[in-house]
Amino acid sequence: MTTQPSWTATLRLGLIGGIVTLYLILVGMVEAFSHRDIIGGVIDMGRVLVFVSFYLTGYFALRRLHSAETNPRELIGRTALAGLANAALVVALLIFFTLVPGVRAIFVSASPALVGLLTFGQGIVFGSVLILLIGAALGASVGALQNVPAYWRTSLITAIFWTIIIGILQELLVITFRNSVGFLTSLLFASTGLSLIGTILVFTVVFTGAYVNARRGDEFRARFQELPTTKQQWITRGIFVFLILLLLSLPMVLGLFFSEVLVNVGLFVLMGLGLNIVVGFAGLLDLGYVAFFAIGAYVTALLTTTSTEIVFAGGWPFWAALPVAIAASAIGGALLGIPVLKIRGDYLAIVTLGFGEIIRLLFLSDFLKPWFGGSRGIELIPKPFIGSFELEGPQQLYYLILAGCLIVAFISLRLKSSRIGRAWVAMREDEDVAGAMGIHLVRTKLMAFAMGAMFAGIGGAIFASKLAIIYPHSFKLDTSINVLALIIIGGMGSIPGVIVGALALVGLPEIFREFADFRLLIYGIVLVLMMLVRPQGLWPEARRKLELEEIKEPEAGAVGK
Amino acid sequence: MLGRVFGKRAARLEWTDIFVYSLGALIVGVVIVGSIMTIQKGTYGARQWFDLVLFGLTLGSIYSLIALGYTLVYGILRMINFAHSEVFMSGPYAAYYLAISLAASGLVAENPALALLMIIGFAMIVSTLIAITVERLAYRPLRHAPTLVPLITAIGASFVLQYTFRGFFGPAIKVYPEFPILEQKIILGEFQVTSLQIFVIVIAALMMLGLHLFVQYTKVGKAMRAVAEDRETAALMGINVNRIIVTTFALGGALAGAAGVLFILVFNQVTFYMGFYPGVKAFTAAVLGGIGNIPGAMLGGIFLGVIESLGPNLILDGLGIPAPNQLKDALAFVMLVLVLILRPAGILGERLTEKKA
Numbered sequence: 001m002t003t004q005p006s007w008t009a010t011l012r013l014g015l016i017g018g019i020v021t022l023y024l025i026l027v028g029m030v031e032a033f034s035h036r037d038i039i040g041g042v043i044d045m046g047r048v049l050v051f052v053s054f055y056l057t058g059y060f061a062l063r064r065l066h067s068a069e070t071n072p073r074e075l076i077g078r079t080a081l082a083g084l085a086n087a088a089l090v091v092a093l094l095i096f097f098t099l100v101p102g103v104r105a106i107f108v109s110a111s112p113a114l115v116g117l118l119t120f121g122q123g124i125v126f127g128s129v130l131i132l133l134i135g136a137a138l139g140a141s142v143g144a145l146q147n148v149p150a151y152w153r154t155s156l157i158t159a160i161f162w163t164i165i166i167g168i169l170q171e172l173l174v175i176t177f178r179n180s181v182g183f184l185t186s187l188l189f190a191s192t193g194l195s196l197i198g199t200i201l202v203f204t205v206v207f208t209g210a211y212v213n214a215r216r217g218d219e220f221r222a223r224f225q226e227l228p229t230t231k232q233q234w235i236t237r238g239i240f241v242f243l244i245l246l247l248l249s250l251p252m253v254l255g256l257f258f259s260e261v262l263v264n265v266g267l268f269v270l271m272g273l274g275l276n277i278v279v280g281f282a283g284l285l286d287l288g289y290v291a292f293f294a295i296g297a298y299v300t301a302l303l304t305t306t307s308t309e310i311v312f313a314g315g316w317p318f319w320a321a322l323p324v325a326i327a328a329s330a331i332g333g334a335l336l337g338i339p340v341l342k343i344r345g346d347y348l349a350i351v352t353l354g355f356g357e358i359i360r361l362l363f364l365s366d367f368l369k370p371w372f373g374g375s376r377g378i379e380l381i382p383k384p385f386i387g388s389f390e391l392e393g394p395q396q397l398y399y400l401i402l403a404g405c406l407i408v409a410f411i412s413l414r415l416k417s418s419r420i421g422r423a424w425v426a427m428r429e430d431e432d433v434a435g436a437m438g439i440h441l442v443r444t445k446l447m448a449f450a451m452g453a454m455f456a457g458i459g460g461a462i463f464a465s466k467l468a469i470i471y472p473h474s475f476k477l478d479t480s481i482n483v484l485a486l487i488i489i490g491g492m493g494s495i496p497g498v499i500v501g502a503l504a505l506v507g508l509p510e511i512f513r514e515f516a517d518f519r520l521l522i523y524g525i526v527l528v529l530m531m532l533v534r535p536q537g538l539w540p541e542a543r544r545k546l547e548l549e550e551i552k553e554p555e556a557g558a559v560g561k
Numbered sequence: 562m563l564g565r566v567f568g569k570r571a572a573r574l575e576w577t578d579i580f581v582y583s584l585g586a587l588i589v590g591v592v593i594v595g596s597i598m599t600i601q602k603g604t605y606g607a608r609q610w611f612d613l614v615l616f617g618l619t620l621g622s623i624y625s626l627i628a629l630g631y632t633l634v635y636g637i638l639r640m641i642n643f644a645h646s647e648v649f650m651s652g653p654y655a656a657y658y659l660a661i662s663l664a665a666s667g668l669v670a671e672n673p674a675l676a677l678l679m680i681i682g683f684a685m686i687v688s689t690l691i692a693i694t695v696e697r698l699a700y701r702p703l704r705h706a707p708t709l710v711p712l713i714t715a716i717g718a719s720f721v722l723q724y725t726f727r728g729f730f731g732p733a734i735k736v737y738p739e740f741p742i743l744e745q746k747i748i749l750g751e752f753q754v755t756s757l758q759i760f761v762i763v764i765a766a767l768m769m770l771g772l773h774l775f776v777q778y779t780k781v782g783k784a785m786r787a788v789a790e791d792r793e794t795a796a797l798m799g800i801n802v803n804r805i806i807v808t809t810f811a812l813g814g815a816l817a818g819a820a821g822v823l824f825i826l827v828f829n830q831v832t833f834y835m836g837f838y839p840g841v842k843a844f845t846a847a848v849l850g851g852i853g854n855i856p857g858a859m860l861g862g863i864f865l866g867v868i869e870s871l872g873p874n875l876i877l878d879g880l881g882i883p884a885p886n887q888l889k890d891a892l893a894f895v896m897l898v899l900v901l902i903l904r905p906a907g908i909l910g911e912r913l914t915e916k917k918a
Contacts, residue, residue, distance in 0.1 A: 027728030108731035521724030527717025
């Protein structure tokens with residue numbers, strides 16, 4: 001029989017959780033998030049973050065245990081201990097902040113406001129006791145929930161999760177739906193966060209839904225399976241048509257703000273699909289990818305602008321400039337690809353990073369200012385027209401991006417299983433072997449660079465006409481990292497993964513404005529954690545998933561490489 | 562390299578090779594033409610050139626110290642420690658708080674040498690701790706993962722460190738207190754040297770000498786060389802490979818911390834994003850000297866520093882390019898690309914384009 005981890009191990013786990021909580025507090029997330037209420041006047045997002053940390057500590061403590069063999073009391077005791085240890089560190093920090101006021105000169109987040117926030121304004125003594133109690137209670141709740149049936153547990157957690165999400169989204173939901181279903185928004189929401197009635201309503205509705213799904217879901221799915229094949233097809237087709245209609249009507253339903261978010265997500269989907277070819281399919285880590293986005297944007301800007309400050313201002317319509325921009329990016333990709341043909345892995349990453357920076361520094365320099373406008377960039381870029389209809393705002397541009405994404409996704413999908421797609425994958429696995437099998441390495445590599453650059457060029461062209469003005473500052477390394485992070489979170493080589501990644505990494509930070517400051521921090525954490533915990537990504541490509549599982553298994557025994 | 566192309570592989574000279582070499586020839590041509598034109602124009606006298614070279618040496622010795630960190634880690638793990646630029650940033654960032662408190666207590670005025678040593682020592686400790694932590698948390702679990710995985714982790718770790726410092730200590734630019742002792746001017750005939758430049762070069766040289774002695778003449782240094790040579794065999798010989806790897810990260814971190822303080826003494830400002838450019842340039846320097854090669858990193862750093870300081874004025878000015886100093890970073894990147902393409906083994910040599918495993 002396996003032995004249980006000792007109580008000290010549980011305590012240690014709680015303290016590690018506590019360090020994570022302290023990190024979240026010190027890095028300023030708790031304070032920044034506290035300005036957004038989830039339930040008006042009752043609880044804000046900053047505190048929820050701390051509570052989630054307490055709860056998760058309990059959860060991880062539980063996972064280390066063999067819960068089936070442990071008696072329920074011990075289970076609760078242990079998870080409570082983990083939560084308590086986590087909370088104890090928070091209390092220690094608060095006492096430290098109160099006793100040593102000078103610490104504020106070093107840690108910017110150590111403000112009295114933060115202490116007040118975490119002690120619920122009850123003063124340090126009573127507040128500390130309160131935190132310890134909450135920590136222990138949240139930890140214990142994990143152990144206690146282990147004793148109720150699974151469908152109860154999942155329904156409860158789902159309901160709490162969605163209540164939090166809807167609470168966070170209060171402001172946006174109110175703005176968006178005030179005019180269409182105003183009675184509902186005024187019932188559900190307070191001036192900040194959910195109202196009490198709203199909380200109860202949302203919680204009950206989601207809980208019921210999740211409960212029904214957990215208890216009866218299998219039954220429904222089984223009934224669907226029993227249907228004749230033609231009927232099944234009709235239902236799936238219906239869902240498909242519904243999805244298309246939903247995609248087409250999104251800007252109308254969601255309004256200006258969400259359309260803007262969707263347009264940005266779309267731009268990153270375009271870039272992500274392009275980088276996915278280079279990194280995901282062909283295995284060439286390109287950190288200067290933003291350069292091709294920049295080339296697409298600058299070519300479009302140069303050809304369409306009516307500005308008089310630029311030597312070569314074309315004044316073309318968008319549709320004439322688009323193919324030129326795409327071609328220029330593709331050629332740029334191939335040209336930058338030639339010198340790096342023989343460079344592999346780590347070195348490729350650094351060289352491409354260098355290329356990206358060179359391109360940006362050239363656009364930025366006074367040297368090329370008459371052509372590219374230097375740090376002031378290029379202004380007066382017209383919007384695209386369809387006939388006499390101007391795609392002026394995000395609600396119209398959305399369709400352009402949607403069309404672009406669908407076309408590019410379709411091309412990627414077809415490329416993936418084509419001859420060249422398989423050549424890319426072979427090259428990713430082992431260049432020498434691929435070469436020996438008769439794959440033309442030069443052509444295959446250059447194709448990957450050119451294809452990836454082309455997709456980024458489409459994104460760049462749309463980006464330029466969307467903003468009407470472009471600066472070199474929009475094309476920093478950060479953007480390359482952003483795109484890389486989104487294909488890694490989605491799963492390298494996976495096309496739906498790119499969309500999931502873009503929604504998570506571009507969409508979420510735009511919706512939660514408080515995230516903006518922590519955006520790159522979160523990307524960094526995502527990159528590290530994904531590599532450590534789930535290298536295949538959230539929506540992995542089937543083949544890569546198999547590979548990574550294969551690598552894991554022999555690792556224990558094999559010493560050699 | 563050229564010999565290889567024309568000798569053994571002459572039959573396989575492809576159009577892409579021709580493209581790459583003509584590109585290289587073009588850049589070298591531009592460099593030569595630009596230099597000749599600048600010298601003919603005679604805008605700068607001997608004194609300006611001396612100042613530029615001296616500044617280049619100062620900067621270059623700092624790059625060398627950072628480059629050693631890349632080279633040491635690469636020599637042992639065959640991976641680019643992308644987070645090294647943040648290790649470089651973290652030491653002087655933390656030491657800033659020591660520096661201002663020392664300045665407030667009057668120690669900087671009374672005993673500047675002691676104060677400087679304390680600051681450098683503190684920065685070295687912090688950088689070492691950060692380097693070890695990153696290795697422990699982010700790299701060690703991935704020791705046997707495919708190549709791209711640790712590299713991506715390293716990029717992530719680099720961003721995490723940057724924005725952790727930003728979150729903890731705020732986004733404001735921090736300015737080190739002034740050290741009057743470093744602002745004295747020493748006149749040598751027509752030329753003039755500041756005590757800061759001497760200080761930076763001497764400290765860097767001492768550190769490099771120390772590292773050289775450590776690697777060559779101590780038991781741990783010997784073990785490090787053995788692990789770099791062949792990790793499995795070293796392990797069989799009873800060397801604790803994990804401990805050697807940690808030692809390597811610690812050494813690189815300590816050097817980077819010292820380099821960070823020297824860098825701040827030259828440029829005065831500490832920011833959370835200050836590591837990026839020096840980091841990439843030091844990496845270039847490491848590649849330039851032949852990565853994995855310790856004397857190569859020292860040489861490469863000095864070379865790159867001088868190029869960066871001289872280059873814009875020497876090469877670009879003559880070509881009539883306005884504001885050439887704006888392009889000094891671009892010049893460093895061009896150097897990097899050029900070296901990797903034309904002579905990937907570096908000046909002193911190390912095979913790197915082919916997988917060594």
